[in-house]
Amino acid sequence: MAVDQRRSPSASERKRDPERTRARIIEAAAAEFGAKGYAAARTSDIAARAGVNKQLISYYFGGKEGLYKELATSWHGTAAEMASQEQPLDAVLASFVATTLTDHGRVWAWSNLADDSPSTDQEFLRAQVDQLRDRQAAGELPADLDPGLLLLTLMAAAAAPLTLRQTARQITGEDPGTREFAEKYAAQLALLVRHLSGRT
């Protein structure tokens, strides 16, 4: 360790780095909460995974619950971006399927079952509903469906490998958590919405 440490302290070789520590804790929390859900997740496990003393969870986030809330709100920004870009419906569904494989997605699924926190970003949902309405107006989707409920159906369908994880495994015999499965499933969904749009 003969490296001069006084200069350029932002490099990765630092003894103390609050930013990095915070980030590591959040990342570890996403993994743990995502894997086991809030109640079953252990703060000591989160700290261990982050490679950090568990007291730092209190120090930075005010405890387990604070950390969870931070996590829940932290990706609202990300979702908002995703909403803005106009893509073919296939692509939207595919990207949604993809996010269900992330830790974020898993936490989202857990939080959807519990009735504690506001899970999804309102902006995102509104934008998506509007987009569906547009597609209906353009004849891309049947006009007699309620766009809100349709969005709900499509999101649930896309999230199936996550929310119905065990069932998916039992039906297909494969692990629904892999990228291959997600791609195959997304392809199937694309096929399905094509049928929906009338063009067989």
Next chain:
Amino acid sequence: MAVDQRRSPSASERKRDPERTRARIIEAAAAEFGAKGYAAARTSDIAARAGVNKQLISYYFGGKEGLYKELATSWHGTAAEMASQEQPLDAVLASFVATTLTDHGRVWAWSNLADDSPSTDQEFLRAQVDQLRDRQAAGELPADLDPGLLLLTLMAAAAAPLTLRQTARQITGEDPGTREFAEKYAAQLALLVRHLSGRT
């Protein structure tokens, strides 16, 4: 309490009734596990809800986990029946939507997220896949879809008010746990599969 208790002991006015006690505990467990999930559910709450001493959970089921497993397997019989009857697809979906409002359904959803227990009955799933394949052969559903994945999609879609509970609430502004919502949603799904089948 001047009622003669010695005669006809199977009536509801008994001091001790193991059957009833067992049933009450199971019922209470379904409610608690369904509401909060396994990890967050408290055995004392289950006992309290059942109006019974919490030790009886150990006595009858060997503890929290035993109770949970009992619960998980207890409705496999019920599901099997549901599978056998040949109904129009609308009806199948509707009954599936309906079961997502029950405590059973909620527990099922939780157990699907966690990777602990075998959640759904294998028989049931196989039967449903076969049924879908038949419908494809009959031209009722597009033949180019994989029947297994299609079942997954349909189940996920039907379970949306449960698995995407918070999101559903945010999208529609209503409580997705009510019977009215379930009916409205089932109607929407019926409409959707009709579009799928080609007959616009």
Next chain:
DNA sequence: GATTAAGTCAACCCATTGGTTGATAACGGA
């Protein structure tokens, strides 16, 4: 009626878990 078995409960036990404390080390500015 006596004896045994089954059912139920109040009280206690102890491992787990989230959180706190106080000490210590690193960093940055005077």
Next chain:
DNA sequence: TCCGTTATCAACCAATGGGTTGACTTAATC
């Protein structure tokens, strides 16, 4: 270089929660 602040940690703490113990009560059997 010294000092105050910030970051980090090991050890400790209180509460929670699932489980057990032992006593007591009801029901069935002889």
